[in-house]
Amino acid sequence: MNMVRDVLKEFSFDEYIETNSDLAAHFSGRDRDEIFNHFKEFGIIERRGIHLNDYVNIEGVLCSDKGDFFITGWADRRIFQTIEIIVQVGYVKYRFADAEPCWYDRVDVNTVLGDHDQPSGFCVLLHVDDAEAFLIHSALSVSINGVALFQQNIARWLSTERFLQDALGACAILSDRPIGETLGSAKRLHRQFLPVWQRVIHGMKFAKLLSVDTDRKVRTSIVITIYRKADMLLVQLSELAEFLERAAVELVVVLNDVPNAAVLAEEVMAFCQIHPIAISLYQCSGNSGFSAGNNFGASVARGNVLVFMNPDVFPPLDKAEGSLAFLLSDPGDGLHGAMLYYADGLLMHSGMYVVQDLACHPDGATDHALRVEHFGKGLTLDIDADKKAVVRAIAAIPQQICIPSAALWKIRKKQFAKMGGLSTDYIYAYYEDAAFGLEALKAGVPVTIDTSARWIHMEGVGKSMPPHVRSFLWLNRAHFSQTYADTPHVVDTLMDHSLL
Incomplete structure (x- = not known):
């Protein structure tokens, strides 16, 4: 009886039996400890x-x-x-x-x-x-x-894809909160969403809409994956047309959830009548995401070298020779990235690195969240900067932590396949290129930023951030953080301050 008095000074045994008449016969005359134990196990939740x-x-x-x-x-x-x-x-x-x-x-x-x-x-x-x-x-x-x-x-x-998007949208109530407060939930939800996402991409079908000049012998295949808005494709092709007409290069364009894809194919065909380029268009039955779309493009590419290019990347207006040469040169066994600049000429990308932040929950719990940063982003070395100055600045970057951006990088097709392609564990988009770069560093693959390749990246043009997008970005960051938290190529916050 001491146990009962210590836990609860007064427990109404008779009332508990009376209000639970189905228990009266079972417990009539039983020890009160047994009655109280029944309450703790069952009655407390009734x-x-x-x-x-x-x-x-x-x-x-x-x-x-x-x-x-x-x-x-x-x-x-x-x-x-x-x-x-x-x-x-x-x-x-x-x-x-x-x-x-x-x-x-x-x-x-x-x-x-x-x-x-x-x-x-x-x-x-x-x-x-x-x-x-x-x-x-x-x-x-x-x-x-x-x-x-x-x-x-x-x-x-x-349908599974619609369910995925609507459920992700509902998660924005969490994704919009500080990462320290929600990182644990993001890790759990990513694990739960992943089977749904894998079911979505495994159900995707790719259909060839157009194929022009398939007999051309090519060394390089440029893979461009487009999501929904393809209004910049013809502009991009126009900027590259003179080069593409004479180079041993093909374009492989993958359309993810692009409306009026048949109309786009007709426009590209008309473009090819003026500019004889080698190009193929493939339409996905839905949105396969950045990784699966590029992996498919790589699988049908004919070139020995793969160049992955975003649909909003353009060569500079002047002195583009070095930039275009990037599309033809062989990266060997390495992964090579380009220099990317904003439309106003300020530096956007001369290599990325991954930082480990301490994420703190209001209840006092701590965890680690990874963040991707760019060396000198928006600060130095505009697109017209002296080549020697650029080379010196890039040489000062610690190469053991430097990774390129998939907005424009190249790799041999065999090497890409050997590394397993881009991971499809990242829902739709974000963090898959940083993951691939870290895997390259871990495997000892030479990673290089080509300082002679200067390109304009119109990042974010026509790009919105609706609730479901904010959510899968949040989930992917959590998965990325969990996967690479102990990777030696990730730097701490103190080193991050010096690198910035």
């Missing part, structure tokens, strides 16, 4: 005679036709220490006892609940075990701890 949605609520549910569920809501975690979610589709129940919600602060909820010590808002991503065997139904209900809180008689089932 909520008889109350409205559950006063303490927990589901605000939104997204569901895919492959059995993915994204659920958002809030809960008083003092009342509900654990959450068990049951999703019922038609007559089939799926019990997710091991659900891992991501919790975040909700001032509006905390003010009502009175709990300001722990976050009350949550989102959780759930999957059924066998996506292919999943059967959809018009009726859908979601229960938490045995009580139905969300019901639909006419459920709307999203």
Whole structure:
């Protein structure tokens, strides 16, 4: 009995038995310790005679036709220490006892609940075990701890790609917060989103829309992957036309989710009637992302050397010989990047490096978040700077940490394949080129920034940052941080100050 008095000075044994009449027969005459132990194990989580949605609520549910569920809501975690979610589709129940919600602060909820010590808002991503065997139904209900809180008689089932984008958009409530507060949630959600993303890209199909001058013998294949807006492609081709007409170079253009792709193919065909260049256009059935799009372009490329070029990269107006020569020279076994400049001529990129920051959570927990920086970005060495000055400045950069940008880099096709291509673990885009660069450094691949190759990068032209984009950037950063936190080619914040 001392144990009972120490934990709870007065426990109403008789009232507990009376209000739980189904227990009376079982515990009649039993030891009170046994009754109290039953309360601690079972009774404490029972909520008889109350409205559950006063303490927990589901605000939104997204569901895919492959059995993915994204659920958002809030809960008083003092009342509900654990959450068990049951999703019922038609007559089939799926019990997710091991659900891992991501919790975040909700001032509006905390003010009502009175709990300001722990976050009350949550989102959780759930999957059924066998996506292919999943059967959809018009009726859908979601229960938490045995009580139905969300019901639909006419459920709307999203395709996997649409589900992914909508669920990512819903995560912006987390991604827009300081990284120290949400890094743990980002790591967890990336792990949960990754199977959905892999299912999306594995379902992608690529169709050839156009192929011109396929008989030309080429040494170099320029791979350009375009997402949605292709309005700069013809401008880019015009700037490169004179060079492309006479060089042993082909263009491989991959179109990710580009509307009116057939019209674009007609425009490119008309362009080729004036400028005889070797070019192929491939249309993806959706958005395969930066990595998968470029990996596909590399797989169909005929050249021994691959040049990966963003659709917003242009040669300089004057003295472009060195820049164009970059497209033809052989990088050997190395990975070579170019110098990139803003439209006003200020330096954008002369190599990147990765910094490890200390990310602090308000509760005192710490973790490490990686950040990608550019040497001298926007500060020195404009596009007309003296070549010798540029060479001296680049020589001062620690080569053991320097990586190029995939906005414009080149590598032999065999070497690219040997390294496994760009990682598709990064959802849609961001951080995959930094990851590839670190893998090159780890493998001892020579990494070089070609100071004679000066290009204009119109970064961000026509580019928006909607909620789902902010979310996958956040998730990719978390995955990148977790993967490369212990890599020796990552610098600390103190060294970062000297490098900037």
